[in-house]
Amino acid sequence: MKGQVLTDFITKFLPRGTDITCIVEVKPWKVFVDGASNAAGAGAGIVVITPEDLKLKHSFRLGFRASNNEAEYEALLAGLRVVMDLGAKEVEVYSDSLLVVSQVQGNFEAKDPRMIEYLQLVKQMMGNFVTVKIERIARGQNRYADSLATLASSIADEVPQLIRVKLVLEPSITARALILQVIKAKKCWMDQIIDFLAEDRAPKDGKEVARVRRTFARYWLFADWKLYRRSFEGPYL
Known part of the structure; x- marks a missing residue:
């Protein structure tokens, strides 16, 4: 909020036609996303880093059967929704899913009907930002988001043992409904x-x-x- 006030102030008092990007450096929002699916269910985790370097953690439990790739797409969509609601315009998204990142970048073709629907929805949401960059990172660089996505079976030591978890009742490509739940994470053998x-x-x-x-x-x-x-x-x- 403080950064936005400064930007508005400079914009108001600069001579008309001045390029504000030459004066104020715009730092992008960073979003780390990960999805997980197993016999117990499916989940998505996201970590948002604001331009002021504040970390926001979210964990989503999917209330429907989803493949691992579908969970990865749900995580990406959840991350985009969060930063869009926070007013972000410049966004960098990081995921360890080769398929999702390659399909969004256009390197892989989506052939499965559900993957096609997910990809179309992602591109539609990306249109709400000035710029969106999506990059693939190694799984080891995404362990925090991975821990949030797999709360039901494992959790990293640095993640609080009690965090708020949102329940996504239906796939994003058909409906969007959220219910708050609290789940206490446990270590897994x-x-x-x-x-x-x-x-x-x-x-x-x-x-x-x-x-x-x-x-x-x-x-x-x-x-x-x-x-x-x-x-x-x-x-x-």
Whole structure:
């Protein structure tokens, strides 16, 4: 708000025709988004960084069945809605979803009917801003938003244990309804196995290290960080 007052003041008293962008540096809003889908349900997490470097955290629980890609799109749409409601005009969006970012950038073609609808809605919302840049980042750079998206199964240490979670009842491409819920996040037994398989990072506790080393061979980690148990006959469970 203070930054907007300063901008309005300078605009009012500058000589007509002066380019204000040469005088006032406009910092973009940054939005980190991530979606997650598993057997327990689907969720979306966003982290908004304002031009004044304030961090706003939001977590959305999807009240409908959604694939991982649909959850990623819901996260992107939720992030755009939040910054649009806050009056942002210059926006930079960061996501670790290769498919969503590539489709929005035009590098991948959307063929699935639901992906086509999501892509059209995203482009429609992007028209409400002066500029919108969307970039793909590594999953490790998006862990905060990832933690918010997977509250039901895992959470990063730096995220508060009790945060407000919004429930999205229906897909964005058909209806938009939000209900507030409060969910207390818990640690998940899979976290240590996933960290060990993905980053070769073992727990600090000696007993936990031994347990993870005994059990990690029974599991397989897919590219989207979903954990599968190996069966004796071959197929992943």
